[in-house]
Structures are given as C-alpha cells and as structure tokens.
Amino acid sequence: MIQFEATVNGRPVRWDIPAGEFLTETLRSHGLIGTKRGCESGDCGACAVLLDGVEVNSCVLLAAQASGHDIVTIEGIGDARAPHPIQEAFVDAGAVQCGFCTPGMVVATHALLADNAAPTRDDARHALAGHLCRCTGYVKCLDAVELAAERTAAAKGGA
Amino acid sequence: MADETTANPWDTGDGSMPEYDRFNVVNKSPRRVDALKLALGKGTFTDDEVPAGMLHVKMLWSPHAHARIVSIDTSEAEKMPGVQCILHCNNVSRVPHTTAGQGFPEPSPWDALCFDDKVRFVGDRVCAVAAETEADALRAIATIKVEYEVLPAILTVEDAVAPGAVQIHEHPEPTGISKPEQNLACTLDASVGDVEAGFAASDLVIERTYRIGYAQQSPIEPHIAITWLDEDDRLTVRVATQVPFHSRRILAQVLEIPVARIRVIKPRIGGGFGVKQEVLVEDVPALVTLRTGRPARWCLTREEELVSARTRHPSKLTMKAGVMKDGTLQALSMEVLGNSGAYGAHALTVVSCTGGKALPLYKAPNYRFDARVAYTNLPVGGAFRGYGAPQGFYGVEILMDEIAHELGIDPIALREKNMIGSGDDNPLAVALGEGGEGFPQRIRSCGLPECITIGREAIGWERRGSFDKTGTKRRGIGMVALMQGSGIPGVDMASAFLKLNDDGSLNLLVGATDIGTGSDTILSQIAAEELGVQLEDIIIYSADTDLTPFDTGAYASSTTYISGQSVKKAAAGVKRQIIAAAAEIWKCEADELVAADKAVRHPDGRALSYGDICRSTLYHHNQHQIMDHASHMSYECPPPFAAHFCEVEVDVETGEIKVLDYVAAVDCGVAIHPTAAEGQTEGGVQMGLGYALTERYCFDEKGAMQNASFADYKIFSALDMPDMKAVLVPTYEPTGPFGAKSVSEIPINGPAPLLSNAIFDAIGVRFREAPITPEMIWRALRERG
Ligand code: FES
Ligand code: FES
Numbered sequence: 001m002i003q004f005e006a007t008v009n010g011r012p013v014r015w016d017i018p019a020g021e022f023l024t025e026t027l028r029s030h031g032l033i034g035t036k037r038g039c040e041s042g043d044c045g046a047c048a049v050l051l052d053g054v055e056v057n058s059c060v061l062l063a064a065q066a067s068g069h070d071i072v073t074i075e076g077i078g079d080a081r082a083p084h085p086i087q088e089a090f091v092d093a094g095a096v097q098c099g100f101c102t103p104g105m106v107v108a109t110h111a112l113l114a115d116n117a118a119p120t121r122d123d124a125r126h127a128l129a130g131h132l133c134r135c136t137g138y139v140k141c142l143d144a145v146e147l148a149a150e151r152t153a154a155a156k157g158g159a
Numbered sequence: 160m161a162d163e164t165t166a167n168p169w170d171t172g173d174g175s176m177p178e179y180d181r182f183n184v185v186n187k188s189p190r191r192v193d194a195l196k197l198a199l200g201k202g203t204f205t206d207d208e209v210p211a212g213m214l215h216v217k218m219l220w221s222p223h224a225h226a227r228i229v230s231i232d233t234s235e236a237e238k239m240p241g242v243q244c245i246l247h248c249n250n251v252s253r254v255p256h257t258t259a260g261q262g263f264p265e266p267s268p269w270d271a272l273c274f275d276d277k278v279r280f281v282g283d284r285v286c287a288v289a290a291e292t293e294a295d296a297l298r299a300i301a302t303i304k305v306e307y308e309v310l311p312a313i314l315t316v317e318d319a320v321a322p323g324a325v326q327i328h329e330h331p332e333p334t335g336i337s338k339p340e341q342n343l344a345c346t347l348d349a350s351v352g353d354v355e356a357g358f359a360a361s362d363l364v365i366e367r368t369y370r371i372g373y374a375q376q377s378p379i380e381p382h383i384a385i386t387w388l389d390e391d392d393r394l395t396v397r398v399a400t401q402v403p404f405h406s407r408r409i410l411a412q413v414l415e416i417p418v419a420r421i422r423v424i425k426p427r428i429g430g431g432f433g434v435k436q437e438v439l440v441e442d443v444p445a446l447v448t449l450r451t452g453r454p455a456r457w458c459l460t461r462e463e464e465l466v467s468a469r470t471r472h473p474s475k476l477t478m479k480a481g482v483m484k485d486g487t488l489q490a491l492s493m494e495v496l497g498n499s500g501a502y503g504a505h506a507l508t509v510v511s512c513t514g515g516k517a518l519p520l521y522k523a524p525n526y527r528f529d530a531r532v533a534y535t536n537l538p539v540g541g542a543f544r545g546y547g548a549p550q551g552f553y554g555v556e557i558l559m560d561e562i563a564h565e566l567g568i569d570p571i572a573l574r575e576k577n578m579i580g581s582g583d584d585n586p587l588a589v590a591l592g593e594g595g596e597g598f599p600q601r602i603r604s605c606g607l608p609e610c611i612t613i614g615r616e617a618i619g620w621e622r623r624g625s626f627d628k629t630g631t632k633r634r635g636i637g638m639v640a641l642m643q644g645s646g647i648p649g650v651d652m653a654s655a656f657l658k659l660n661d662d663g664s665l666n667l668l669v670g671a672t673d674i675g676t677g678s679d680t681i682l683s684q685i686a687a688e689e690l691g692v693q694l695e696d697i698i699i700y701s702a703d704t705d706l707t708p709f710d711t712g713a714y715a716s717s718t719t720y721i722s723g724q725s726v727k728k729a730a731a732g733v734k735r736q737i738i739a740a741a742a743e744i745w746k747c748e749a750d751e752l753v754a755a756d757k758a759v760r761h762p763d764g765r766a767l768s769y770g771d772i773c774r775s776t777l778y779h780h781n782q783h784q785i786m787d788h789a790s791h792m793s794y795e796c797p798p799p800f801a802a803h804f805c806e807v808e809v810d811v812e813t814g815e816i817k818v819l820d821y822v823a824a825v826d827c828g829v830a831i832h833p834t835a836a837e838g839q840t841e842g843g844v845q846m847g848l849g850y851a852l853t854e855r856y857c858f859d860e861k862g863a864m865q866n867a868s869f870a871d872y873k874i875f876s877a878l879d880m881p882d883m884k885a886v887l888v889p890t891y892e893p894t895g896p897f898g899a900k901s902v903s904e905i906p907i908n909g910p911a912p913l914l915s916n917a918i919f920d921a922i923g924v925r926f927r928e929a930p931i932t933p934e935m936i937w938r939a940l941r942e943r944g
Contacts, residue, residue, distance in 0.1 A: 033207040034200015043869035074200035087198040094834035098675020099197025100429030128877040137841030
C-alpha cells in the first residue's frame with residue numbers, strides 16, 4: 001500500500017491505495033463512479049479527469065503520479081443541485097444516449113472552454129477527438145459544445 | 160386487462176401524416192428522462208455498485224484456433240493467494256445451449272457449453288479463475304498448464320464447406336445444427352416465381368459477387384455481470400444485457416436451477432447494438448457465486464470484447480438480376496455464404512434477414528434466395544444492429560448501381576421504377592420470414608419517395624457527373640435506398656404495467672430494455688400522451704425480472720413499435736379506470752366525461768384532478784388501486800424506409816477517402832422523440848461508416864486477431880465523422896403507437912454500399928469488398944494505370 005494525497009474535487013484526501021494502481025480505480029473505489037472504464041488503454045476517453053486543469057485519461061495514469069495534484073472528476077464539475085452549464089448543454093442538445101461516454105466528454109468540454117471561450121466546430125471536433133462514442137455520431141455532442149460555449153458567453157456577458 | 164387499442168383519431172387512413180398539433184407529448188423532443196443524471200456521472204451502470212466481498216473472474220482463453228484439450232492442470236493455481244474458485248470442462252456440467260439470447264425455443268443451434276473439452280477459435284473459453292482481486296486471478300491463470308491436441312484450423316468459409324474439411328462441431332450433444340458434418344450451422348432457401356425464366360426473359364442479366372467482413376458492435380461499456388445471493392439465497396444477476404428475461408431463462412438452463420431462483424436486473428446500459436443480446440458473461444460469475452456463496456464480477460476487457468464477444472457475420476453474396484432495357488426488374492437472386500465463426504448464434508435468423516429485409520425493397524416477379532452459413536475457427540457472429548440487413552443491402556444496393564450503370568439509367572430513376580411503395584405487399588414476406596416462412600405484410604406507410612426527393616436536393620444530385628476528373632482529388636456522389644422492419648412479426652412480445660399515485664403521477668413498469676436508445680423516455684412519452692399527463696408525471700422503471708413484466712428485449716427494432724403499443728394499451732386502460740372512478744364519484748355516465756391535462760372534466764364545468772381521483776379510490780370511495788397492464792404482439796412488421804446520399808473526395812495519389820457530406824433521410828413514421836430519432840440515425844451512420852471504411856479484423860495465419868484494441872480496430876471518432884444531416888420524413892403508420900415505426904437499425908444499412916457507389920462515381924473503380932481502405936483504392940488505381 002502507498003499513500004495517495006491529493007485535492008479531489010476541491011477536497012483534500014489522503015487514501016491508502018495499492019502500489020501500481022491506476023487513477024481510475026482509485027477514484028472509482030472511493031465512490032467517484034462517474035469516471036468510466038471503456039478500454040483501460042488510453043484509447044476511448046471514458047475515464048477522463050482534469051489534472052491541474054488539464055484533461056488526462058485516468059486509466060493510464062498511475063495514481064502515484066497524480067498524488068500531490070489537483071484532480072477534478074465529473075462529480076466535481078456539477079451536481080444535481082447545481083448542474084454545470086456544460087452538463088445542461090449535453091442534455092439539451094440531445095447528446096446523451098447511453099451516457100457512458102458523456103462524463104468524459106463533459107470533462108473534455110470543460111477543458112476546452114477554459115482555454116477557448118468561443119470554439120469553432122473544428123475546435124470542438126479536436127477537443128472530442130479522443131472520446132469515442134458509439135451511439136451519437138458526435139453531431140449532437142458537437143452541438144452541445146457549441147451550446148455550452150454560447151450559454152457561458154451569454155452568462156458572462158450578462159454579468 | 161386492457162383490451163385492444165381504441166381506434167386512433169390520428170389515423171388518416173392512407174399513411175400520410177395527421178396534423179402535428181394534436182400531439183401534446185409525443186412527436187416532441189423533451190429532455191430525456193435519464194440524460195441529466197448521466198451527464199452528472201450518476202447513472203448507475205452495472206459496475207457502479209459493487210457488493211461487499213466480491214470475487215473477480217478472469218478467463219484463460221484459447222491460444223489455438225482449433226484444438227482438443229487433453230488435460231488441464233490447475234494444481235498450482237489452486238494454491239495461489241486469493242484464489243477461490245476455478246472452473247473448466249472437467250468440473251462444470253455439459254449443458255448444450257445457445258448464447259444467442261433469443262425467444263424460446265431458440266432458432267439458433269444449441270452448440271455451446273459453458274466449458275468444452277475443445278476450443279474452436281483463438282479466444283474461446285478454457286478455464287476461469289475467481290479470486291479476491293483481478294490481479295490474483297491473472298497470476299493464478301499464468302500457472303495453469305493446459306495440454307492441447309492442436310487440430311487443423313479452418314479460417315475461410317470456402318475451406319469450411321470444402322469436402323473433407325475437419326469437423327468443427329463433432330460432439331454428439333449439440334442440437335439444431337443444420338449439417339454438422341459439412342460445418343454448416345444453417346441453410347435456408349426461399350423462392351417466388353421462377354428466376355431462371357425471369358433471367359431468360361430479360362434484356363440484361365448481371366451477376367456480381369460482393370464480400371463484406373467482420374465488424375464489432377463495440378459498445379463503450381464492455382460486457383459485465385455481477386452476481387450474488389440475496390438474503391433468500393436466490394441468485395441475483397446485475398448485467399449489461401438487452402434481454403433480461405432471456406438471460407434469466409438461459410441461465411436457469413445452463414445452471415440447472417429453476418427460473419424462480421434467479422433475478423436478473425438490468426441497470427443503465429452503456430450501449431448494446433446487439434452484442435448484449437448475447438448471454439455471454441452471466442454464467443461464469445453465477446457459477447462462482449453458487450459454488451462459493453460469494454458475489455462475483457466478470458467484466459470483459461476491450462481486447463476480450465473484440466476477440467471473444469460477438470461480431471457481425473462476414474458474408475459473401477452472389478447477386479444476380481435480370482432487367483429489361485427500361486430498367487424493369489424481372490428476376491432477382493441472392494446467394495449467401497456466411498461465416499458464423501466458431502458457434503452458430505443467430506446464424507439462421509441473421510442470414511434470413513440478409514435476404515428478407517433487402518430483396519423486397521425492389522419488386523420483381525421472380526426471386527430466389529439461397530443461404531448457407533458455415534462454421535469456421537474464427538470469432539463468433541452474433542446480433543449486430545441491422546441484423547443481416549447491412550450485408551443484404553450491401554449486395555442489393557451496389558447491384559442496383561451496377562445495373563443503372565450498365566443500362567445508362569440514372570440510379571435514382573432505376574430505383575424509383577422498381578421500389579416497393581404504399582399499398583404494395585412485401586413479395587417475399589411469406590416465403591422468407593425470420594428464420595423460415597413468415598406472415599404476409601402489406602406496406603401501409605412509405606415515405607421513401609420523399610426521402611429520395613429530400614436527399615437528392617440536399618446533396619445536389621444534379622452535380623453528379625459534372626465534377627472535374629483530372630486533378631488529384633476527385634469528387635463523386637452516390638445514393639442508396641433502404642428499409643428494415645419493426646420487431647419480429649409473430650414473435651416479439653412486450654408488456655407494461657401502470658399504476659396511479661396519490662398526486663396523479665404514475666409508475667410505469669416495463670420489461671423493455673433501455674440500452675441507451677432512449678426507450679425509457681419514448682415509452683414514458685407514449686404513456687403520457689395516452690393518459691393526458693405530462694412526461695414528468697411518469698416514473699418509469701426498466702427492467703428487472705422480479706419487478707417488471709416480460710419483454711422479449713431490446714432487439715429487432717421492436718421497442719418503440721411493440722413495447723410502445725403495450726404501454727399505450729395499458730395507459731388506455733388506466734385512463735378508462737380514471738374516468739370510470741370519476742363517473743362513480745359524480746354518479747354520472749362515463750361517456751359524458753373527458754380526461755385531459757391530468758384531470759377529468761364534466762360538461763357542467765366540474766373537474767377532478769387525477770390526484771383527487773386516486774386519493775378517493777385509495778382511501779374513500781369504492782377503494783381500489785387504479786392500475787392496468789397490457790401485452791402486445793404483432794403479426795405486422797412495418798418497415799421504416801430511408802435514402803442515404805453522400806459526396807466523397809478521393810485522392811488518387813494516396814487513396815485517401817474523405818466523406819464531404821452525408822444526408823440520411825428516414826421515414827420512421829411519426830417520430831415519438833424527433834431528436835432521439837435523429838440521434839439514432841446519426842449514430843447508425845457513424846457506425847456504418849466505420850463498417851464501410853475502417854473497421855476490420857486482421858488475423859494472423861493461425862487465426863488470431865491482430866488488432867484487438869481501440870487503437871487498432873478503428874471506430875469513427877469526432878474527427879473522422881463528416882458533416883451530416885439527418886432528415887425525418889413523417890408518415891403515419893396505422894399499426895404503430897401514435898403512428899410510429901422503428902428507427903434504430905435502418906441507418907446502418909446505408910454507408911457500406913453507399914461508399915462503393917460514391918467512390919465509383921468519383922474514380923470509376925467499383926469496389927465489391929468492404930471495408931474500402933485507401934490502400935485498396937491506391938492499388939486499384941495503379942492496376943488500372
Ligand atoms: S478507459 Fe481510459 S481511455 Fe478508455
Ligand atoms: S452516448 Fe453511448 S457511447 Fe456515447
């Protein structure tokens with residue numbers, strides 16, 4: 001066992017975990033089940049989280065490597081009482097079918113919009129490129145990214 | 160019980176759309192009932208709740224394509240830390256069954272055992288280990304010694320059916336195999352009229368052979384099952400399945416315990432596309448749980464999913480058509496040689512749809528269909544969205560293009576001349592149903608002509624033939640016409656249960672299985688529309704064999720059409736009871752009353768809310784629970800129709816293919832949830848484009864798959880996906896709930912033949928094999944010089 005210390009969704013945590021464990025497993029075994037496993041080889045993006053604000057596939061990141069960092073999972077982006085506008089946008093655009101890829105896509109969109117408040121459709125394509133979805137054909141996922149950007153801009157403009 | 164659905168006030172009688180604004184809840188696109196929790200990461204999939212003390216299962220898979228297991232030595236593994244249970248052919252009883260997950264009795268052969276003393280493909284089961292952790296199980300597996308007697312491997316269908324080929328299923332137990340000694344899982348033929356006479360009377364007879372390969376459903380959530388014994392010692396199975404009731408029945412069979420001792424729970428499912436119809440991962444953890452008393456989990460890795468789960472049956476199609484100079488079809492024949500891989504799951508019914516769904520799109524006085532599906536020592540075919548129809552349309556829709564080219568007729572004109580339409584009888588429906596003879600089918604709604612008109616305009620069909628053919632990038636345009644079915648006629652059955660609550664909300668319990676299709680939303684919309692309540696008033700639960708009524712499951716494009724009708728009937732029954740209760744309270748005649756907007760109204764202006772009525776019946780007046788249930792089965796199977804168009808650009812230097820634009824126009828009757836119907840179409844096109852261009856299985860000379868990862872088995876990403884438009888063409892299907900037909904499977908039939916047609920238009924080279932890779936294009940162009 002090794003000790004894992006990090007900030008997870010804004011909360012400091014100290015967990016004992018098996019050495020060699022990947023971050024997906026660490027998060028999931030601590031109740032953060034929104035991070036999904038689709039391939040465990042870094043190819044599908046279902047397990048994406050933010051590490052110091054940067055999107056990473058947690059299935060290929062040793063938890064030990066994430067120790068000491070700031071981690072945000074889908075649960076840290078929004079919750080039932082206060083869904084994030086990106087989450088609302090995925091719902092409203094009809095981008096959620098089975099929903100297994102959705103948390104990863106929401107994380108990716110979060111990372112994109114933090115850097116680029118007005119992404120083009122092509123920017124959105126690149127942001128979602130590492131996120132395999134077998135249900136949607138991506139059309140409505142790209143719509144969702146655009147909708148989220150518009151709403152965020154409108155909210156900022158109004159503030 | 161609710162009686163037959165009352166006449167639809169919306170039915171226009173001719174398949175045309177009634178006025179939209181009569182609908183309050185259906186044909187609108189509210190937020191899906193489950194979308195927000197999924198976007199929050201809260202949807203509980205199978206793996207998201209784990210029982211305490213759970214064991215983890217790992218499998219030792221066959222390294223050989225074909226071998227007999229001489230001995231298995233697990234002595235070392237048994238002593239390894241954490242190991243609790245080891246299963247293999249010497250300690251698990253031999254119960255022949257099929258994993259196909261179909262109704263009973265299954266049309267697929269019972270050719271599978273949990274563990275056999277023979278392996279039939281690289282990736283077949285050899286030995287399972289359950290241990291405290293996956294790592295423990297894997298370490299134990301590494302110590303297991305298996306002695307194999309390696310047999311010759313059959314890696315092509317041609318070799319499988321060649322005289323003298325080694326027999327893949329030679330054990331005495333299996334039943335339902337057509338010709339085991341010839342390695343034929345099934346054979347099927349059907350004919351109408353006399354094709355030979357039709358060919359003889361034709362101006363042009365054209366014969367072509369087409370081949371289309373393996374593909375995998377690849378839901379992003381892999382197969383997973385978690386099992387445990389509940390406090391009554393009953394086996395509980397939470398599993399990513401499309402067929403909870405079939406899963407329960409098949410588990411009872413292979414575990415040799417009564418159905419009553421098993422509860423199957425379907426939680427959220429991360430996509431299925433047919434592969435989760437297969438009852439593939441339930442038996443092993445169930446055996447572990449029964450033997451150890453402990454919960455057990457088995458989740459396939461992506462590699463295992465690609466190699467050892469199920470795939471699309473590769474098929475070789477020999478198509479032959481006889482036509483007159485003006486394009487009139489005289490005879491159409493299709494010969495299929497399918498590859499079922501090591502086991503025969505779905506072989507018969509898939510191949511029957513290859514002919515049965517694709518051939519009748521074009522009317523001919525004479526048809527012949529001849530199919531054989533062979534066993535090989537390769538991955539196993541199964542149910543995959545489209546269910547044989549993609550292979551069939553691959554043959555039919557390229558052939559139509561080839562005929563048009565030979566005759567110098569516009570491909571659209573040729574199709575319009577021959578295609579089936581409203582009022583026509585499906586010419587093959589009786590001769591070729593699903594797996595054998597079928598029921599007569601009359602087309603009552605058909606929006607195909609409008610689909611073609613819309614598609615041709617959106618793509619700019621008139622530009623076809625006017626592209627510059629000199630540069631390195633050559634453009635071309637193609638089209639295909641398509642149909643599918645809505646459920647399996649005379650087979651699929653669904654049921655629903657509804658009860659009214661104190662506040663006028665209703666619990667809707669269905670056996671129908673939402674696997675990401677949106678059926679929980681759609682069925683709730685249907686209930687809400689029929690009852691005159693809002694979508695938010697319906698609390699849906701699906702599916703749990705202890706709690707919900709039976710449904711054959713999410714397959715064959717049946718959920719909206721079949722399950723939807725059961726919900727509509729049950730809702731109509733509840734509504735009648737609500738009105739009757741109000742009539743009793745007011746001591747008036749029920750037929751004076753109107754129920755709408757969650758209240759019953761008297762002509763004199765009085766009103767009682769559904770909540771008032773429910774509270775009255777629960778606590779005061781003629782006390783009873785207002786509730787109803789209904790079942791639905793249909794002998795009709797109305798096809799949705801579609802026309803797909805695309806524009807491609809082919810780089811003649813590199814062979815690179817770019818899809819520049821894609822239009823999919825679909826007639827799915829009244830779309831219950833138009834956004835969901837578009838989403839099904841977009842997702843189906845994406846999947847079809849992978850099938851057309853990038854998804855393939857590469858085997859080494861020993862039959863081992865070489866590209867079993869998402870890095871190497873290439874499904875379309877957001878970057879690969881072209882701009883596309885999904886257009887819904889409304890018709891009204893009088894036999895469907897609120898005029899609806901199916902929508903989920905039809906789109907995948909389009910891309911593979913369409914890309915062949917569009918690429919031909921671009922570079923004048925005809926590809927009769929899919930997927931079409933840049934290398935194939937490059938080589939073909941070099942060969943042509
Ligand atoms: S599960 Fe991590 S990338 Fe697929
Ligand atoms: S919604 Fe199912 S994988 Fe994306």
